[in-house]
Amino acid sequence: DRVLGFIPREQYHDVVHNVNMCDSMHLKGNTIPCLKLYFLVAKPEDSHRISPSPVVHVRGLCEAVVEADLIDALEKFGSICYVMMMPFKRQALVEFSTVESADRCVSCGAKEPVYIAGQQAYFNYSTSKRITRPTNADNPNSGNKVLLLSIQNPLYPITTDVLYTVCNPIGSVLRIVIFKRNGIQAMVEFESVQCAQKAKAALNGADIYAGCCTLKIEYARPTRLNVIKNDNESWDYTKPYLVRRDRGKGRQRQAILGEHPSSYSDNGYGSPCPLLPLPGNSRYKLTSADVPDMVSYPLPQSSSSYSAHTSSSVAMVSGLHSSKMNCTRIFNLFCLYGNIEKVKFMKSVPGTALVEMGDEYAVDRAITHLNSIKVFGKRLNVCVSKQHAVIPSQVFELEDGSSSYKDFAMTRNNRFSSAGQASKNIIQPPSAVLHYYNVPPCISQEHLLRLCTEHDVPGFVKFKMFDAKPSSKTISGLLEFDSKTEAVEVLTVLNHYQIRIPNGSNPYTLKLCFSTSSHL
Numbered sequence: 001d002r003v004l005g006f007i008p009r010e011q012y013h014d015v016v017h018n019v020n021m022c023d024s025m026h027l028k029g030n031t032i033p034c035l036k037l038y039f040l041v042a043k044p045e046d047s048h049r050i051s052p053s054p055v056v057h058v059r060g061l062c063e064a065v066v067e068a069d070l071i072d073a074l075e076k077f078g079s080i081c082y083v084m085m086m087p088f089k090r091q092a093l094v095e096f097s098t099v100e101s102a103d104r105c106v107s108c109g110a111k112e113p114v115y116i117a118g119q120q121a122y123f124n125y126s127t128s129k130r131i132t133r134p135t136n137a138d139n140p141n142s143g144n145k146v147l148l149l150s151i152q153n154p155l156y157p158i159t160t161d162v163l164y165t166v167c168n169p170i171g172s173v174l175r176i177v178i179f180k181r182n183g184i185q186a187m188v189e190f191e192s193v194q195c196a197q198k199a200k201a202a203l204n205g206a207d208i209y210a211g212c213c214t215l216k217i218e219y220a221r222p223t224r225l226n227v228i229k230n231d232n233e234s235w236d237y238t239k240p241y242l243v244r245r246d247r248g249k250g251r252q253r254q255a256i257l258g259e260h261p262s263s264y265s266d267n268g269y270g271s272p273c274p275l276l277p278l279p280g281n282s283r284y285k286l287t288s289a290d291v292p293d294m295v296s297y298p299l300p301q302s303s304s305s306y307s308a309h310t311s312s313s314v315a316m317v318s319g320l321h322s323s324k325m326n327c328t329r330i331f332n333l334f335c336l337y338g339n340i341e342k343v344k345f346m347k348s349v350p351g352t353a354l355v356e357m358g359d360e361y362a363v364d365r366a367i368t369h370l371n372s373i374k375v376f377g378k379r380l381n382v383c384v385s386k387q388h389a390v391i392p393s394q395v396f397e398l399e400d401g402s403s404s405y406k407d408f409a410m411t412r413n414n415r416f417s418s419a420g421q422a423s424k425n426i427i428q429p430p431s432a433v434l435h436y437y438n439v440p441p442c443i444s445q446e447h448l449l450r451l452c453t454e455h456d457v458p459g460f461v462k463f464k465m466f467d468a469k470p471s472s473k474t475i476s477g478l479l480e481f482d483s484k485t486e487a488v489e490v491l492t493v494l495n496h497y498q499i500r501i502p503n504g505s506n507p508y509t510l511k512l513c514f515s516t517s518s519h520l
Contacts, residue, residue, distance in 0.1 A: 054081075054096045055126035056105050061090045062119040067204035067217075069117040070094060077105040082131045085205035087214050088152065092205075095131045133218065145196045148220040151184040154368060155212035155427045157361050158184050160235040162208065166215075170202050171195025175225040178233045180311060180384060183368035189225045212427060311360040313341075314385040315367065318352040320345075321376035323399040325492075327406035330355060331413070332495035333488070336513055337369060337427060338362020339414040342390040345404040351378075356390040358416060369429045374485045375492060413496050413509065426516060432484045433515040434460075434491055437476035440501050440508045441468070448479070457493050458486040462520040474508065480520045487514070 058070065067083045070092055074080060078101020084093040096102040102125065108114060109123035151158050160176045163186055167173050172191035179185055190196040196219070204217040227236035317330065327343040330353055334340055339358030346352045357363050363384055371382040395405045408414065416422040436448075445463045452459045462480035481487040491512045498507040 050125040050127060052099050052103055053125045053127070053129050054099050054102045055128050055131055056094045056096065056102050057124050057126040058092045058094055058116070059090070059122045059124075060119065061092060061121055062117050063087075063090065064206075065090075065092075065117045065119075066202060066206045067092075068201040071201060073114065073116040073121075074105055077101050077108065082133065083201075083204065084131050085216060087205045087216065093126055093128070093131050144219050144223050145191070145193045146187055146189045146220040146222055146225060147196050147200055148218045149186045149188060150216040150218075151186070151208070152214040152216060152368070153212045153427055153429070154184045154361070154364055156209055158186070158208070158213065159232040160230075161232070163188060164235070164237070166203065166208060167199055170199045174238055175227050175236045176234065177225050177227060180364060180367070183371075184364050187220050187222070187225055311363070312384050312386065312388050313357050313360050313363055314387045314390060315355045315357060315363045316352065316383055316385040316387075317355055318349070318381045319378045320351045320353060320380070321378050322351055324376045325353075326398050326400055326402045327353075327404070328402070328496075329492045331406070331408050331411075332512075333370065333375075333492045334366055335413060335415055335495075336425070337365035339416045340408045340411075342392070342407050342409070343405070344390045344392065345396075345398060347394045347396055347404065354385055354387060354390050358414075360384075362416070365427060369427070373430055373488060375488055413511075426513075428514040428516060430484050430488050431514045431518060432481050432487050433517045433519065434479045434481070434487050434512050435476070435515040436479060436510065436512050438474050438509055438511045439476065440499060440504075441472070441475050442501055443475070443499065451494065451497070452490060455493050455497075457490045458482065460490075464520050478515055478517060478520055 056074075067085060070083055071080055074094055077096070079097040080094060081097050082095040086092055094105075096105070105114075106123045106125060109121070113120045114123070115121070149163070158178065160178065163176050163178070164173055167176075167188050167190075172195055173188055174191055175189040177187045179187075188199070190199060200217045200219070203215050205215065207214050225236075227234045227239075230236060230240070315334075320330075327345070330343050331340050334355055334357070337357075339362065341356040341358065342354075343356075344354050346354065355366075357366065367382050367384070370380060373380055390405075392405045392407075395403060398404055415425050445465075448463070449459050458481060460479040460481050463477065464479075465475060465477035468475050479487075479490075481490065491514070494510060495512040497510040499510055500507045
């Protein structure tokens with residue numbers, strides 16, 4: 001008797017059925033020798049047993065869930081101390097005041113369905129005994145009334161007006177400060193601790209705009225904000241006389257979008273986008289008198305000018321591989337998050353380049369998604385540059401023989417050159433799955449694998465081609481790689497590769513971007 005292997009639990013009945021069929025079959029009067037199989041059923045909880053903890057790991061949440069939904073559904077099991085949302089994973093950590101409360105939650109979820117915001121959720125103990133907080137300000141007795149908002153996937157501009165529109169209907173807002181240290185973050189000071197608690201519960205995990213600008217909210221360290229001017233990045237609503245500072249210094253401040261294009265509506269903005277939806281049954285639901293149904297925003301587009309703003313439309317990128325990275329490959333990677341105007345390697349700082357993008361919001365998106373990723377064995381550091389433009393000085397030859405400076409302002413491969421073009425882009429963080437498109441129909445899986453081999457980049461492990469219309473001149477699909485790092489390297493090298501076909505007049509430009517799918 002030997003253990004021959006393991007089968008998935010869902011295939012158990014099929015295997016038993018086939019074995020029983022063999023045992024009962026007769027051929028020409030002779031019984032087929034019977035194969036005796038013994039099934040050792042392992043309970044899932046045995047292999048994943050975690051010691052009881054007051055912190056419960058919640059999985060299977062719907063995309064629209066916010067902290068208030070978790071509190072409403074789970075407070076029946078006991079007092080909840082803290083909630084940490086993980087919106088992109090559709091998960092959360094919930095810390096109860098006692099282990100007994102957490103045990104009631106996990107036990108109930110194992111026996112019968114527990115629904116959160118209308119969708120069944122799944123529960124297990126967390127390996128953590130306490131959720132890590134930025135400070136101890138989650139204690140209501142601390143008197144903290146300032147929230148720290150981290151805006152994830154900030155596809156559209158985040159200003160004091162936007163945050164005030166989102167937060168003030170829930171609790172009176174006194175001051176707002178927006179800063180761009182690790183992506184886009186903001187601190188919002190409320191009138192009272194109770195207002196801050198109410199806002200955190202209602203907004204934590206919600207999207208400001210559909211599918212992007214997701215709020216992750218914690219309690220902040222300071223108990224009061226100091227605001228010295230009222231503008232898009234800071235505002236003191238108790239001091240309306242703090243007027244905007246004039247940064248023009250003798251020249252007119254130029255608008256990022258310039259004149260309103262004819263494709264825009266009369267008010268100069270693109271198609272309006274709905275504000276975040278609060279839970280329909282939420283105690284924090286807003287009335288029509290509290291907040292407008294729509295918040296409109298302009299879609300950033302390419303411009304050779306830049307705004308006289310404290311932020312910059314130039315990103316500084318360090319940690320670049322000296323022989324494998326050049327201006328074109330930087331463009332291939334950064335163009336997913338905004339238009340690229342110019343790229344210049346710095347002669348005085350090896351492995352460092354300046355990337356001038358279409359606007360400061362493109363730089364914010366690039367920092368959010370590309371900072372700290374690994375490319376060719378080196379970790380990138382992406383931050384806002386003090387420079388407001390890239391000047392083509394000290395041009396030299398890189399190790400691969402290409403120029404250290406390149407102007408991309410007129411290239412057709414920029415993907416945010418118009419409002420219509422920008423709206424088609426789905427801003428995604430790097431993932432192990434790439435979406436390819438604009439490929440001629442004659443290109444097969446083998447062709448794409450050969451392309452990876454020829455350019456010395458990892459090959460994909462899974463391939464999927466989307467069904468195309470018979471009249472379609474191009475095809476698209478998905479490529480899955482072993483890791484996110486491999487996918488990033490392939491995109492960096494092969495994005496915008498020119499595919500030439502026999503008897504074809506013009507080449508096809510292979511276009512790549514990160515997919516919303518985590519696997520095939």
